[in-house]
Amino acid sequence: MDSKEFRKQAHVLADRMADYFEEISDYPVKSQVKPGEILSALPLSAPVNGESFETIMSDFERIIMPGITHWQSPSFFAFFPANSSYPSVLAEMLTAALGQQGMIWETSPAATELEQRVMEWLRELCGLPASWTGVIQDTASASTLTALLSAREKTTGFRTNLEGFTGMGKLRVYCSSETHSSIEKAVKIAGFGKNNLVKVAVDENFALISAQLEMAIKEDLKKGYTPCAAVASIGTTGSTAVDPVDEIGKICERYKIWLHVDAAFGGTAFLLPEMRHFAAGLEYADSYVFNPHKWMFTNFDASAYFVRDPELLIRTFEILPEYLKTRTRGLVNDYRDWGVALGRRFRALKLWFVIRSFGAEGLREKIRLHNSLAGWLKDRVSEHPDFELMAPVDFSLVCFRYKPKVLSAGEDLDRINASLLSELNGSGKLYLSHTRLNGRFVLRMVTAQTTITRDHVLRAWDLIQQTALKLSLKIE
């Protein structure tokens, strides 16, 4: 492909993308293909000779599009969103063209310095402690791994970095039973050992019980373990529960334990001053993560990781081969030492585009709308005699289940709700996901899509009621 052809095809693609966003509601939200269907449509071997862009695009439409689940659809209510926006897509296009690799300042001064400034903006926009330093990671999972590795090194006086896992069997990490699976994964990877992750019980709102955390720490100390890190959540994946960060922070301070706060989804809410009571105690945190790639209209991936002490972070990851030595070392941020990967994408550009294009008030307006839509749905569920609210609604997630008054013999609510979910998602009209809360099968509906309106939630709620009714008539 030469530059003339590139220009031509880029224009075609720009139109295709704009059409896609305008027509996104015409697609089934959840891809309806069967396992293996896409794979079997793809040739077994790569082409020997280059193919025309028209041929590639025609296969894209024919083979790839049916296998796309439309995460950007306003009727995508599943999991947490990975929402995007026009300015973010445009920035990603530029990022691809520039092809930056920002491992050190010298390899991309703009990527490095824009990242520094954009992270300062985010810190200020969300009212986070002014002394914190931010860096972009790819995901919250990587941020949490980074946090636990730093905690490990701080606790062992950087001995693990030098000597390996000597004495590691004694280090303990604490989180709640509702914490995201990425914490368990990080504990495994960082060498703590899964058995050294202590899952503390939660209360009726699915928030960690801080008294039980302290009891677990005391027990561990008696048994000769070394408490190393605690992970608190602001917005758990199951139900957006908020752990009492203030109480957990005081405990961590008392026992000299690293406090990492996972606000992967919920953190975006701190753009709203009225939501910041959920951030009480954040000043105790040693590290904190939230994902603009979930709820801040920024294409996946962009995870905002903040630390109290950047020196500790850098010391954990620092490595200096000859070929990376530069004269600017020490004068600038060389982000290769701020996380696991050496190579780094220019992720700051999309954040810069998004923040500038929406403006702080534009972002806030959307987040407020999303929270109010969840509030509206919560009221509908609560007042409906055949539906039950399953968790408090503080952010833009509603957890509920269908609970018909009359149940036929042999039917249970978990089975009915699993069938309801399958029917709904099979309709192609919306996409919901599920979780288990208190052992019960629960439907999760997140109202946080970039282009969602009240109409989308209204239509979804109508469909949920109609489908539930049809289902119970069939069961009877």
Ligand code: PLP
């Ligand atoms: N933490 C929480 C609370 C989450 O909900 C998720 C994903 O949904 C993660 C961490 C992991 O996020 P990522 O995909 O960025 O690793």
